[in-house]
Amino acid sequence: MAKAKNYLMWNMTRKCNFRCHYCYYPHNPGPVTENLPLDKLTAFLDGTCREWVVGMTGGEPFLYPDFVGLCRTLTENHKISVDTNLSLSREVERFARELDPQRVHDLYVSLHVEERERRGGMDAFVRNVNELTDRGFYVVVNYVLHPDLMDRYAEDRDRLAEQGVVITPRPFKGEHEGREYPAAYSPEAKAYFSDHPDAGKKTVFDFCGVLCNGGRSFVRMEPDGTVYRCAGEKTVMGNLLTGIELYDEPMPCRARRCPCLGPNHVVLSAGESCQFEGIKKANVGDVETARNLYEQALAADPAMSTARINQAMILWETGAENAAAEAEDAFRQAFADDPLDPYAAGNLAAALALRGEREPARAVIAEFMASDAHKLDKRFLEMLQKSLENGAGSIAAGWPRSTTAILPRVQRTVTPVLKKSS
Numbered sequence: 025m026a027k028a029k030n031y032l033m034w035n036m037t038r039k040c041n042f043r044c045h046y047c048y049y050p051h052n053p054g055p056v057t058e059n060l061p062l063d064k065l066t067a068f069l070d071g072t073c074r075e076w077v078v079g080m081t082g083g084e085p086f087l088y089p090d091f092v093g094l095c096r097t098l099t100e101n102h103k104i105s106v107d108t109n110l111s112l113s114r115e116v117e118r119f120a121r122e123l124d125p126q127r128v129h130d131l132y133v134s135l136h137v138e139e140r141e142r143r144g145g146m147d148a149f150v151r152n153v154n155e156l157t158d159r160g161f162y163v164v165v166n167y168v169l170h171p172d173l174m175d176r177y178a179e180d181r182d183r184l185a186e187q188g189v190v191i192t193p194r195p196f197k198g199e200h201e202g203r204e205y206p207a208a209y210s211p212e213a214k215a216y217f218s219d220h221p222d223a224g225k226k227t228v229f230d231f232c233g234v235l236c237n238g239g240r241s242f243v244r245m246e247p248d249g250t251v252y253r254c255a256g257e258k259t260v261m262g263n264l265l266t267g268i269e270l271y272d273e274p275m276p277c278r279a280r281r282c283p284c285l286g287p288n289h290v291v292l293s294a295g296e297s298c299q300f301e302g303i304k305k306a307n308v309g310d311v312e313t314a315r316n317l318y319e320q321a322l323a324a325d326p327a328m329s330t331a332r333i334n335q336a337m338i339l340w341e342t343g344a345e346n347a348a349a350e351a352e353d354a355f356r357q358a359f360a361d362d363p364l365d366p367y368a369a370g371n372l373a374a375a376l377a378l379r380g381e382r383e384p385a386r387a388v389i390a391e392f393m394a395s396d397a398h399k400l401d402k403r404f405l406e407m408l409q410k411s412l413e414n415g416a417g418s419i420a421a422g423w424p425r426s427t428t429a430i431l432p433r434v435q436r437t438v439t440p441v442l443k444k445s446s
Contacts, residue, residue: 027288028077028105032069033255035243037083042109042139044168050118056088058247062097064264070103072270074241077129079285081107086115092122099127107132109146114334116152125160126436133165135178135191137173150187152389157188161243171205174213193217195226195307197283202421206307207428225309229300230429231256231277233436235291238239241290242269254289256282276438295324296430303428306355311338327431329358333367335427351375355424362395364433366392366401367425374423377412386412397433398440 041053069076071215078098085091085106093113099105110116110133113276133153140146165184169177193216195206206227239253239261246252249264253271256279262268274291292300302317315338321331336354339347352375358368369392376385378389393402411420 028079028103030072030074030076030241031105031243031285031288032076033037033079033081033242033285035082035246036080036085036088036245037247039087040082040084040109041087041111042084042136042143044139044301053087055083059089060247060249060264062094064249066097067266068268069098075102077103077105079107084112086112086119091115092118094247095119095123095128099124103127103129105132107134107142108415109134109136110152111140111143113148115151117155118230120155120159120161123161123164125197126203128161130162130164131156133163134182135165135167135180137167137176146366150184150189153189156189164189165189168196169192169193169209169213169216171200171245172195177216182344185213192220197226198394204422204425207426208306208422211309214307215376217308218310220308227428229282229286229303229429230280230427231282231286231290232280232429232440233438234277234296236273236277236286237271237289237291238277238286239272239275240273242285243268243270254279254286255283255284256280256286261428262385268322276436278438278440280440290430292430293324295321295328295331298324299328299334301431302331306334306338307424312337327435328429329362329365330369330429332358332361333371334426335366336371337424340424346374348418351424352379362434363392363395364397364401365427366397366404367427367429370405371424373412374419377419380425382412400440401433 037058039052039054039056040047045302086109086303088094095104103125106128110131128168135149153163167177167180167316168238177193195217198205202379212355231306236254238257239259243253243261244252244279251259251261251263251268253259257277258294259278261270273294277286277290287300290300296322298317302314302321305317306314315335318331318338321328322335334357336351337353338372352372354356355368356374358365359372362368369388373385373388376382376388389405389412392405393409408420408423411417
C-alpha cells in the first residue's frame with residue numbers, strides 16, 4: 025500500500041468498548057458526545073486544494089455517531105483510513121455495503137486476542153475481516169506482540185490463517201518488566217517479524233532535530249478540533265472551529281518520541297536515512313543488514329554517535345570473544361563524540377560495571393549528570409545511577425541498550441517540546 029502524501033490523523037474519541045491491558049487509554053464504552061461539524065472538516069480539506077487521507081482512530085471510531093455516513097461524505101473528495109477493533113458487527117457490515125473500497129486507503133484492524141476471547145467475539149471477527157476482504161477493501165490485521173503473548177503467537181497465527189485471516193505481528197512499544205520494547209525482543213521473537221519488514225518502523229523513534237513535514241502534509245486532530253503538528257509534538261496549528269494554519273515547508277522535529285506516522289513524513293539526509301533503516305532492520309532481526317547500514321551512516325557522518333551506539337550493541341549481543349571490550353571502546357567513542365547522549369553514557373557505564381569497574385562507571389554517570397544534558401535525559405539514567413551506587417549488586421535491567429534516536433544530541437538545533445505550545 026502506497027504511503028499517503030497528505031494525512032490528517034483524526035483522534036475521534038477516547039471511548040472504546042475494549043479493555044486491553046497494554047493500552048494507554050482507559051476503558052470507556054459510553055456514547056460519544058464530543059462531535060465536530062463535518063462541514064468544517066470538509067471545508068478545511070477542500071480548501072487546501074489537495075487530496076487527503078483522513079485517518080480515523082481513537083478509541084474505537086465505529087462508536088462515533090453515524091460513522092458510516094460520515095465516511096461516505098469524506099470519501100466524496102478524499103480518502104479515509106480506519107483504525108478499528110472491528111467488533112461492532114452491524115456497523116461494520118453497513119460500512120462494507122455502503123463504502124467504495126477504492127476510496128478507503130486501508131483498514132488497520134487490531135486483533136487484541138485476549139480481549140476478543142474474553143468477549144467471545146472471535147467468530148464474528150473472522151466473518152467481518154473476510155467480508156471486507158471479499159468486497160475489495162485493503163485490510164491489515166495486526167497482532168500486538170506483547171511479551172506475555174509470545175508463547176501463543178504462532179498458534180494464533182496458524183489458526184487464523186486456516187480461516188482465511190492473515191495476521192501481521194506488531195511490535196509492543198513500551199516497557200515491560202524493566203526492559204524497553206521492541207529493542208528488548210529476543211532473536212527468536214524478532215524472527216516473527218522477518219516476513220513483515222515494515223514492522224521495523226513500528227517503534228517509538230526519536231526524530232528530534234530532523235526535518236519533517238509534520239504540520240505541513242501531516243497533522244493530528246483531537247476530539248475537540250484542536251490540531252497539533254503531529255501526535256508526538258504538541259505544537260498547536262489551530263482548531264477546526266476557528267482556523268488552521270499549516271507550515272509551508274518541512275521544519276525540524278521538536279518531539280523526543282514519535283509514536284505513529286512520523287517515519288512516513290521525515291526528510292532524511294543520507295546518514296540519517298541509514299540510521300533509520302538500520303533501526304528498522306535490527307527490530308526485525310536482520311542484524312547483518314542493520315550492521316551494514318550503521319557502517320554507511322558512520323561513513324556519511326563519522327560523528328553520528330547514534331549509529332555507533334547501535335553498531336556496538338550488535339557487537340555486544342553476539343557474545344563473541346572480545347566483543348564486550350570492542351563494544352565498550354565504541355561506547356566510549358560515542359560518549360566522547362556526544363557527551364549529552366544518555367545512551368552513550370549509560371552504555372559505557374553499564375559495560376564498565378559489568379566487568380567489575382563500578383567506580384569508573386559511577387564517574388561516567390556523574391560526568392553526564394553534571395553536563396548540560398536535557399533534564400529528561402538525566403532522569404532517564406537515574407535508575408541506572410542508583411543501581412551503580414549499591415555496592416557490588418546487579419545493575420538496572422536492560423543495560424546496555426540500543427537507541428532509536430536519529431540525530432546525535434550535539435547536532436540538534438531545536439529544544440524538545442515537553443508540553444503544548446503555539
